[in-house]
Each structure stands twice: as structure tokens, then as C-alpha cells.
Amino acid sequence: MLLYVLDLFGVAVFAASGALAGIASRLDLLGIIVLASITAIGGGTLRDVLLNRHPIFWMHDSGPIWTILAATAATLLWVQVLPVPTDALLIADAIGLAVFAISGAQVAEKAGCRPMVTVLMGTLTGSGGGVLRDVLSAKVPLILRQDIYATAAIAGIAVYLLARAAKVSTAWAFAAGAVTVAGTRLAAIAYDLKLPVFSAVS
Amino acid sequence: MLLYVLDLFGVAVFAASGALAGIASRLDLLGIIVLASITAIGGGTLRDVLLNRHPIFWMHDSGPIWTILAATAATLLWVQVLPVPTDALLIADAIGLAVFAISGAQVAEKAGCRPMVTVLMGTLTGSGGGVLRDVLSAKVPLILRQDIYATAAIAGIAVYLLARAAKVSTAWAFAAGAVTVAGTRLAAIAYDLKLPVFSAVS
Amino acid sequence: MLLYVLDLFGVAVFAASGALAGIASRLDLLGIIVLASITAIGGGTLRDVLLNRHPIFWMHDSGPIWTILAATAATLLWVQVLPVPTDALLIADAIGLAVFAISGAQVAEKAGCRPMVTVLMGTLTGSGGGVLRDVLSAKVPLILRQDIYATAAIAGIAVYLLARAAKVSTAWAFAAGAVTVAGTRLAAIAYDLKLPVFSAVS
Numbered sequence: 001m002l003l004y005v006l007d008l009f010g011v012a013v014f015a016a017s018g019a020l021a022g023i024a025s026r027l028d029l030l031g032i033i034v035l036a037s038i039t040a041i042g043g044g045t046l047r048d049v050l051l052n053r054h055p056i057f058w059m060h061d062s063g064p065i066w067t068i069l070a071a072t073a074a075t076l077l078w079v080q081v082l083p084v085p086t087d088a089l090l091i092a093d094a095i096g097l098a099v100f101a102i103s104g105a106q107v108a109e110k111a112g113c114r115p116m117v118t119v120l121m122g123t124l125t126g127s128g129g130g131v132l133r134d135v136l137s138a139k140v141p142l143i144l145r146q147d148i149y150a151t152a153a154i155a156g157i158a159v160y161l162l163a164r165a166a167k168v169s170t171a172w173a174f175a176a177g178a179v180t181v182a183g184t185r186l187a188a189i190a191y192d193l194k195l196p197v198f199s200a201v202s
Numbered sequence: 203m204l205l206y207v208l209d210l211f212g213v214a215v216f217a218a219s220g221a222l223a224g225i226a227s228r229l230d231l232l233g234i235i236v237l238a239s240i241t242a243i244g245g246g247t248l249r250d251v252l253l254n255r256h257p258i259f260w261m262h263d264s265g266p267i268w269t270i271l272a273a274t275a276a277t278l279l280w281v282q283v284l285p286v287p288t289d290a291l292l293i294a295d296a297i298g299l300a301v302f303a304i305s306g307a308q309v310a311e312k313a314g315c316r317p318m319v320t321v322l323m324g325t326l327t328g329s330g331g332g333v334l335r336d337v338l339s340a341k342v343p344l345i346l347r348q349d350i351y352a353t354a355a356i357a358g359i360a361v362y363l364l365a366r367a368a369k370v371s372t373a374w375a376f377a378a379g380a381v382t383v384a385g386t387r388l389a390a391i392a393y394d395l396k397l398p399v400f401s402a403v404s
Numbered sequence: 405m406l407l408y409v410l411d412l413f414g415v416a417v418f419a420a421s422g423a424l425a426g427i428a429s430r431l432d433l434l435g436i437i438v439l440a441s442i443t444a445i446g447g448g449t450l451r452d453v454l455l456n457r458h459p460i461f462w463m464h465d466s467g468p469i470w471t472i473l474a475a476t477a478a479t480l481l482w483v484q485v486l487p488v489p490t491d492a493l494l495i496a497d498a499i500g501l502a503v504f505a506i507s508g509a510q511v512a513e514k515a516g517c518r519p520m521v522t523v524l525m526g527t528l529t530g531s532g533g534g535v536l537r538d539v540l541s542a543k544v545p546l547i548l549r550q551d552i553y554a555t556a557a558i559a560g561i562a563v564y565l566l567a568r569a570a571k572v573s574t575a576w577a578f579a580a581g582a583v584t585v586a587g588t589r590l591a592a593i594a595y596d597l598k599l600p601v602f603s604a605v606s
Contacts, residue, residue: 028397030353031343045252050449052458054254059319076400117463135539136333136343141435151434195432198480230599232555233545247454256456261521278602338535338545 003174007103008067010096015040015071017093018133023079025137035133036072040064043128047104047121051111090189098181101126101153102160102174115161122157123150126181148188151195156181205376209305210269212298217242217273219295220335225281227339237335238274242266245330249306249323253313292391296354300383303328303355304362304376317363324359325352328383350390353397358383407578411507412471414500419444419475421497422537427483429541439537440476444468447532451508451525455515494593502585505530505557506564506578519565526561527554530585552592555599560585
């Protein structure tokens with residue numbers, strides 16, 4: 001139950017980030033809703049298609065779609081009167097990433113995937129929606145260019161899998177993994193940590 | 203049978219729109235065929251993958267692929283000698299959108315989807331190909347930015363579902379839905395209707 | 405066995421091409437790995453999803469993922485000290501295209517696809533990863549604009565299917581198809597062959 005609420009929190013945060021991207025790209029109302037939806041459920045949809053899990057998670061549960069609509073409406077109202085709370089959104093986004101990455105890894109684990117595929121599926125669940133958002137906005141996806149993002153997801157999923165291998169209960173393993181993701185991500189923002197960039201000799 | 207012919211008409215119209223986008227982007231012959239194909243069958247393919255309908259609709263029926271090749275050839279010949287009939291294409295595109303949206307909704311309905319998912323699947327079938335066309339042309343998808351397009355699909359699918367709920371026969375419900383889509387879309391073009399665009403306070 | 409080795413060779417070559425694109429786009433380390441992976445296994449993944457083949461090929465075999473990591477590491481080390489061997493990469497890429505296109509066609513053939521769908525699936529396997537690489541780099545996909553690329557794949561798959569129809573053994577048909585793909589592609593590079601581009605009258 002707590003997990004489900006956390007999951008919808010992740011959906012709401014990612015929907016808001018998609019809606020803000022849509023406003024910045026001067027999309028119309030429906031375009032904003034579409035971009036919010038794809039950002040919020042795109043990663044989990046790719047995961048379900050790749051793992052052959054049908055029906056896709058938002059098809060048999062209305063929760064995600066209503067959450068997206070509510071979050072988008074709230075975002076549109078907010079920006080009419082108040083400035084975008086950039087810092088709060090970054091923190092909320094880190095929590096959303098943490099929840100999505102570890103719950104995506106759990107889904108892959110239950111489907112019997114090997115650890116490396118489980119890491120990939122969790123990372124995809126956490127960051128796939130943001131990649132689709134940027135592709136639809138005709139931008140090079142931010143998470144491919146930017147500071148520690150998918151990296152934080154990978155680190156947290158590794159912690160989750162190690163905890164599970166050490167017979168830690170699912171709930172505690174989840175907590176350890178999610179805290180690692182969010183902590184790594186927030187530390188990267190606070191201290192401006194980046195992965196190395198490479199140049200070719202000419 | 204009439205529905206099948208209408209469906210191929212939709213395929214032909216969307217293929218022509220993809221081919222024209224390919225010509226505008228200076229693609230070569232094969233690139234034009236690829237873009238025409240993705241525009242024409244991309245939306246239905248996404249729908250079938252998400253609904254786990256296999257084989258995908260164009261795999262067991264040759265009609266769509268031959269229609270795409272014929273429509274692309276006709277488009278390439280046409281533009282050698284005559285200007286692009288922009289107005290005729292807009293009208294044809296509205297009809298194609300109408301047919302695809304309602305037939306996509308029917309597919310989802312038969313697969314047992316809830317009404318909200320049915321609306322999403324119909325809209326995806328109608329507008330997914332155009333979104334893929336724009337992504338492959340490295341543009342922000344037109345339908346996210348522009349006048350009433352997916353909105354027309356949503357309105358028509360709602361009419362279709364309401365008619366079905368009121369025990370109207372499938373054929374008449376289809377007609378009512380499709381006329382609503384095409385009518386809304388053409389009215390939006392004629393009177394330059396747009397959905398609201400939002401700005402953030404700075 | 406030889407085929408498996410050739411397949412991993414294709415994975416390595418495409419991963420290197422994705423890694424180079426990532427370096428050119430100034431992506432960070434993880435972004436480079438992601439782009440290398442999508443270029444290397446994107447086409448085969450799309451093929452498996454469309455044909456409903458589960459688990460996806462890289463989920464039950466670790467070979468492709470380790471190959472991608474090794475090829476990406478080698479590429480990153482190489483560019484620190486030596487210029488990019490453009491000509492060698494073009495030749496390697498032609499071989500990778502040949503292997504992927506014909507092995508993709510074999511997969512579709514075994515799944516019972518009609519010849520035209522088999523051609524599409526082989527072409528998708530060979531060129532889909534490169535298209536995804538370009539979309540994620542926010543470029544119009546190279547193979548849609550450029551010299552004979554997917555065209556070479558189509559020609560080779562046609563040769564493969566004709567050889568199979570003439571009761572040639574699988575191994576020889578594979579060889580004939582793959583040589584046709586690589587030969588056509590290399591001839592196109594060497595003699596600067598292009599497909600026609602079209603202009604609309606204004």
C-alpha cells in the first residue's frame with residue numbers, strides 16, 4: 001500500500017516535469033497532457049513491453065492516469081500564479097526516480113531476469129520516461145548528457161540486489177536501494193558531481 | 203468490407219503525408235518509403251504492441267504495405283508535375299484520422315479495455331504515426347503544438363463510446379464517431395480553432 | 405557457432421559507432437554506454453517486440469551486453485591516443501549490417517513471416533539501431549538521407565530468400581545474402597552511389 005502511494009507520487013512528479021517541458025515548448029493543452037503522460041508512464045510501459053507483461057500496468061489500474069491528469073492540472077494552475085519551484089522539483093524528481101528504479105527492478109526480478117537485466121530494466125523504468133520526453137521535444141536527452149542520473153538508479157538497484165542476495169527482507173532492501181538512488185542523485189546535485197566526458201583526438 | 207476500404211484509404215493518405223515530409227527533408231527514395239510506412243502504420247503498430255495483439259495487423263495482410271507503396275509512388279509522380287494540393291490533403295488527412303481513431307477504438311473495445319484506455323488507444327492509432335514521422339524528421343511533433351488534432355480524435359471516440367453505451371449498432375456508432383472526428387478537425391482548420399497555450403510566470 | 409561469433413562482431417561494431425556518436429555529442433560516460441547499447445541491440449529488440457519473441461534476445465544471453473561494454477571501453481581508450489579509423493569503421497559497419505540483416509531475416513523466416521515481412525524485419529534488425537541512435541542524438545536519421553544503406557540490406561535479404569526458395573542450404577544462402585549486403589554497401593561507398601532524391605515543384 002505504501003509502495004503504491006509512493007509509485008503514484010513518482011507518477012505525479014514525472015507528470016509535472018513533463019507538463020513543465022510542454023509549457024516551455026509552447027505546446028497546447030492536449031500536447032501538455034500527452035507529454036506529461038509519456039514522461040510519467042513511458043519508462044514503465046517500455047519495461048512491460050520488453051518483459052512481455054500484459055496488460056501494461058496502466059491498463060488495468062486507473063490510478064496512474066487520474067494522477068497524471070490531476071498533476072498536470074495542478075501544474076498548469078501553479079504556473080499561472082507562482083514561479084516554478086525548481087529546487088523542490090529536483091528533490092521530488094530524485095524521489096520519483098528512486099521509487100521507479102527500485103520498483104522496476106522488483107518487477108524484473110519477479111519475472112526471473114538475471115541481475116544485469118534487472119539493473120537495465122530498473123534503470124529503464126526510472127529514466128525511460130524522461131528520455132521519451134526529451135526525444136518528443138526534439139532535444140538530446142538530458143540524462144545522456146548530464147550529471148549523475150541513471151547512474152544513481154544503477155547504484156541503488158545494485159544495493160537492492162546485494163541486500164536481497166544477503167537475505168534482507170524485500171521491504172528493507174527496497175528502502176536501502178531507494179535511499180541510495182535518491183541520496184546519490186541529491187548529492188550529485190548539491191556538489192555538482194559529474195561523470196567524465198571524453199574527447200577524441202583530432 | 204467498407205471499413206477495410208476506408209482503412210486502406212487512411213493508410214494511403216497518411217503514407218502520402220509521410221512521403222511529402224520525406225521529400226521536404228530531402229530524403230532519398232528509400233528514406234521516403236520508410237517515412238511513408240511509419241506514418242501510415244506506426245500508430246496501429248504501437249496500439250497492437252501495447253495491446254499484445256499478434257501478429258501485428260500488417261504482418262498477416264498484404265493490403266497496407268501495397269497501399270503504402272502505391273501511395274508513395276503516386277505522390278512522387280504527382281510532385282514532379284503538379285503543386286501539392288494542400289487543401290485536398292488536409293481534408294483527406296481529417297478523414298484518415300477519423301477512420302483510424304474509431305477503428306483503433308473498436309480494436310481496444312474488443313480487447314476488453316476500459317473506456318479511458320479505449321480513448322487512449324484510438325487516439326494513439328490515429329495520431330501515433332504522425333508523431334513518429336515528426337520525431338524521425340527531428341521536429342517537435344506537430345500535433346503536440348498545433349490546432350485541434352488529437353482533440354478531434356478524442357471527441358469522436360467519446361461519441362462512439364456513448365453511442366455504443368446507448369445500444370446504437372456498431373455501424374452507426376462508427377459513423378457518428380468518425381463524422382465527429384472529421385467534422386471537428388475540419389471546423390478547427392476552417393475557423394482556425396486552437397486549444398489554449400500556457401505560459402509560466404517568470 | 406560461427407554465426408554467433410559474427411553476430412557478436414556486429415554488436416561490437418555497432419556499439420563502437422554508437423559510442424563515437426556519444427563522444428561527438430559530448431555525452432558523459434553513462435550516456436555513451438546507453439547510446440552504444442541502443443545502437444547495437446535496438447534493431448534486434450524492435451524485431452523481437454514486433455514478432456512477439458520473448459524473452460528478447462539479450463535477456464537470456466549475456467554475450468551481447470558484455471560485448472557492448474568491452475567495445476565501448478575499447479573505443480574510449482582508442483580515441484584517447486589514436487585518430488578514429490573512419491575507413492576501417494565503414495567496412496566493419498558494412499559487415500555488421502550484413503550479418504544483422506540476414507540473421508534478422510532468418511529469425512522472421514522461422515517465425516513464419518511472409519517474404520515481404522521477412523525483408524522488413526531483416527532491414528529493421530540491420531538498420532533500426534542506427535535510426536534510434538540518430539533520433540536520440542536529435543538528428544534526422546542518417547540512413548534515411550544517405551547513400552545506399554537499408555537498400556543494401558533489402559538487396560541481400562532478397563538474394564537470401566531467392567536462394568532459400570531455390571533449395572540452397574541455409575549456410576550458403578546466408579553467405580550469399582550477407583556478401584550481397586556488404587558488397588552493395590561497400591560499392592556504394594567506394595563509388596559514391598546514391599538513390600535519387602526528389603523535389604516538389606513549387
